[in-house]
Amino acid sequence: xxxxxxxxxxxxxxxxxxxxxxxxxxxxxxxxxxxxxxxxxxxxxxxxxxxxxxxxxxxxxxxxxxxxxxxxxxxxxxxxxxxxxxxxxxxxxxxxxxxxxxxxxxxxxxxxxxxxxxxxxxxxxxxxxxxxxxxxxxxxxxxxxxxxxxxxxxxxxxxxxxxxxxxxxxxxxxxxxxxxxxxxxxxxxxxxxxxxxxxxxxxxxxxxxxxxxxxxxxxxxxxxxxxxxxxxxxxxxxxxxxxxxxxxxxxxxxxxxxxxxxxxxxxxxxxxxxxxxxxxxxxxxxxxxxxxxxxxxxxxxxxxxxxxxxxxxxxxxxxxxxxxxxxxxxxxxxxxxxxxxxxxxxxxxxxxxxxxxxxxxxxxxxxxxxxxxxxxxxxxxxxxxxxxxxxxxxxxxxxxxxxxxxxxxx
Amino acid sequence: xxxxxxxxxxxxxxxxxxxxxxxxxxxxxxxxxxxxxxxxxxxxxxxxxxxxxxxxxxxxxxxxxxxxxxxxxxxxxxxxxxxxxxxxxxxxxxxxxxxxxxxxxxxxxxxxxxxxxxxxxxxxxxxxxxxxxxxxxxxxxxxxxxxxxxxxxxxxxxxxxxxxxxxxxxxxxxxxxxxxxxxxxxxxxxxxxxxxxxxxxxxxxxxxxxxxxxxxxxxxxxxxxxxxxxxxxxxxxxx
Numbered sequence: 001x002x003x004x005x006x007x008x009x010x011x012x013x014x015x016x017x018x019x020x021x022x023x024x025x026x027x028x029x030x031x032x033x034x035x036x037x038x039x040x041x042x043x044x045x046x047x048x049x050x051x052x053x054x055x056x057x058x059x060x061x062x063x064x065x066x067x068x069x070x071x072x073x074x075x076x077x078x079x080x081x082x083x084x085x086x087x088x089x090x091x092x093x094x095x096x097x098x099x100x101x102x103x104x105x106x107x108x109x110x111x112x113x114x115x116x117x118x119x120x121x122x123x124x125x126x127x128x129x130x131x132x133x134x135x136x137x138x139x140x141x142x143x144x145x146x147x148x149x150x151x152x153x154x155x156x157x158x159x160x161x162x163x164x165x166x167x168x169x170x171x172x173x174x175x176x177x178x179x180x181x182x183x184x185x186x187x188x189x190x191x192x193x194x195x196x197x198x199x200x201x202x203x204x205x206x207x208x209x210x211x212x213x214x215x216x217x218x219x220x221x222x223x224x225x226x227x228x229x230x231x232x233x234x235x236x237x238x239x240x241x242x243x244x245x246x247x248x249x250x251x252x253x254x255x256x257x258x259x260x261x262x263x264x265x266x267x268x269x270x271x272x273x274x275x276x277x278x279x280x281x282x283x284x285x286x287x288x289x290x291x292x293x294x295x296x297x298x299x300x301x302x303x304x305x306x307x308x309x310x311x312x313x314x315x316x317x318x319x320x321x322x323x324x325x326x327x328x329x330x331x332x333x334x335x336x337x338x339x340x341x342x343x344x345x346x347x348x349x350x351x352x353x354x355x356x357x358x359x360x361x362x363x364x365x366x367x368x369x370x371x372x373x374x375x376x377x378x379x380x381x382x383x384x385x386x387x388x389x390x391x392x393x394x395x396x397x398x399x400x401x402x403x404x405x406x407x408x409x410x
Numbered sequence: 411x412x413x414x415x416x417x418x419x420x421x422x423x424x425x426x427x428x429x430x431x432x433x434x435x436x437x438x439x440x441x442x443x444x445x446x447x448x449x450x451x452x453x454x455x456x457x458x459x460x461x462x463x464x465x466x467x468x469x470x471x472x473x474x475x476x477x478x479x480x481x482x483x484x485x486x487x488x489x490x491x492x493x494x495x496x497x498x499x500x501x502x503x504x505x506x507x508x509x510x511x512x513x514x515x516x517x518x519x520x521x522x523x524x525x526x527x528x529x530x531x532x533x534x535x536x537x538x539x540x541x542x543x544x545x546x547x548x549x550x551x552x553x554x555x556x557x558x559x560x561x562x563x564x565x566x567x568x569x570x571x572x573x574x575x576x577x578x579x580x581x582x583x584x585x586x587x588x589x590x591x592x593x594x595x596x597x598x599x600x601x602x603x604x605x606x607x608x609x610x611x612x613x614x615x616x617x618x619x620x621x622x623x624x625x626x627x628x629x630x631x632x633x634x635x636x637x638x639x640x641x642x643x644x645x646x647x648x649x
Contacts (some may be wrong), residue, residue, distance in 0.1 A: 012511050012512065013511075015511075016510075176479075276583050280518070316507065319506045321520070322495065323466075323468060323501050324495070324501070324521040324524060324568070325492050325493065325497070325525060326497020326523040326524045327488070327489040327493070328488055328489065403468050403469075404463050404468050407468070407503075407507075
């Protein structure tokens with residue numbers, strides 16, 4: 001008996017009991033549809049989380065000054081200035097995987113514009129810093145290299161600051177005073193929103209590094225070419241750990257730290273966040289796999305149940321087929337193919353329902369959906385495997401029937 | 411006629427029922443030539459069904475030897491028996507045993523499907539067989555659309571389609587009225603005229619009279635083997 005014959009025979013048998021076939025396939029249909037929808041929702045959520053994390057910069061390293069010990073009292077990180085603008089430049093030049101490495105200094109103070117005022121943080125930054133942190137200018141312009149060199153009195157406002165000082169009116173070209181030093185507003189940043197710790201990232205003013213050091217800040221931070229932090233952007237997340245090691249070596253060499261002596265700086269990264277992300281996708285994957293597995297097994301048991309009933313019901317048909325020359329393997333193939341057809345058709349309908357459901361949900365709930373072709377293929381392959389696995393036992397039972405006993409059965 | 415189509419020596423079949431051994435058939439030694447028209451008779455429990463199952467290669471004997479078409483059947487395995495049935499034997503049953511969802515054509519094609527013939531050959535052979543039983547006009551009807559006599563004709567076409575050496579009919583007229591039964595028997599006669607060996611299994615003496623040789627069974631033993639005059643048997647029946 002050819003496969004085509006088997007298939008046609010199976011379809012005739014399935015169609016002759018259409019309601020039963022549909023109900024039997026329903027287990028697989030629901031299982032597969034659920035899997036597809038779950039995977040789509042999961043992948044959508046994953047992507048959303050990933051984009052949020054990407055926004056924070058999983059490929060960032062932040063180098064800060066080390067701590068100082070004065071009279072046995074350690075003063076915390078960033079209190080012993082050692083990082084320089086030269087360090088920042090060296091990092092970009094000597095480590096290939098470093099995309100940007102920008103120095104910055106920071107402080108906080110009262111900002112006044114006309115009769116409004118606002119307390120905020122300000123940062124003096126190299127242009128590389130803005131690139132590393134993905135700060136984009138929404139209106140106006142960024143800092144020119146000349147402004148960076150000449151300590152020009154220009155600032156770019158974060159969205160929150162712009163709103164609080166100027167409301168709806170255009171701040172570009174207006175004058176603001178930062179700690180009583182007058183600056184001209186060159187631009188406004190595009191909003192970045194909250195940081196994961198709940199801080200408003202847009203409540204900030206940026207100015208050229210030299211301007212902050214010479215005109216606004218005082219004290220140790222401003223001496224020579226010392227800077228507060230260096231923000232390093234690495235080409236890819238995978239290279240972050242490597243770059244961290246290379247950066248430490250380079251800075252130790254530049255700071256002439258002997259072996260055995262501690263670093264005079266700290267390198268921080270967002271590895272924890274990466275780990276949390278990996279963990280959450282692992283949990284998601286396990287969850288989805290178990291839901292998929294359970295629902296498909298339940299569907300498969302339904303198929304096995306019905307196939308067993310069907311074998312009993314059709315005992316005399318099996319006897320007849322055997323009398324007419326069907327070999328055991330013909331009977332076996334007939335029932336296995338019937339079970340597999342049920343499960344594959346169920347799987348395909350499930351895929352269609354799952355995809356439709358995901359699209360609907362995405363549309364209604366404005367929830368991002370990623371329909372994963374791999375998941376679809378897996379689900380169909382899995383349902384075929386379920387059909388073979390759960391169809392095998394009933395089919396073997398049918399094939400092992402004795403033709404005379406089967407013929408006598410009414 | 412050459413070698414006999416069926417030759418048995420001391421053929422027996424035991425069944426184990428619980429702790430008891432039932433001798434359904436014992437010591438059957440018989441020889442049937444090609445082209446014979448033969449009836450197997452006996453009351454129920456006489457062993458005639460067991461005999462038919464053995465002769466039809468549906469079952470294997472527990473004692474004795476059975477040569478079918480010169481081949482020792484007791485040496486064949488399940489699949490080889492299936493192939494022998496498929497190629498050399500046609501079956502006709504009392505309750506027709508047609509597939510209810512398939513057309514007459516589909517039912518007749520069934521043995522060819524297991525004989526792995528290609529689609530077109532199958533259709534041609536099945537059509538020819540249905541024409542031979544006088545159903546050329548109803549090949550697309552399903553069993554539900556056919557009368558009892560027509561259904562049995564479909565079953566005969568199915569038995570016939572693979573050009574068998576032997577047709578085994580188990581109470582072929584048992585579910586039919588006597589007029590239709592006579593038509594079916596006449597059809598068997600026509601097929602026998604084409605050289606096919608026919609064996610009817612029946613408990614009905616009237617039906618057995620259609621044959622030219624009658625084997626009688628009782629309690630698992632062959633108790634009678636008589637030959638009937640080849641001509642005027644229908645006249646004798648109506649007298």
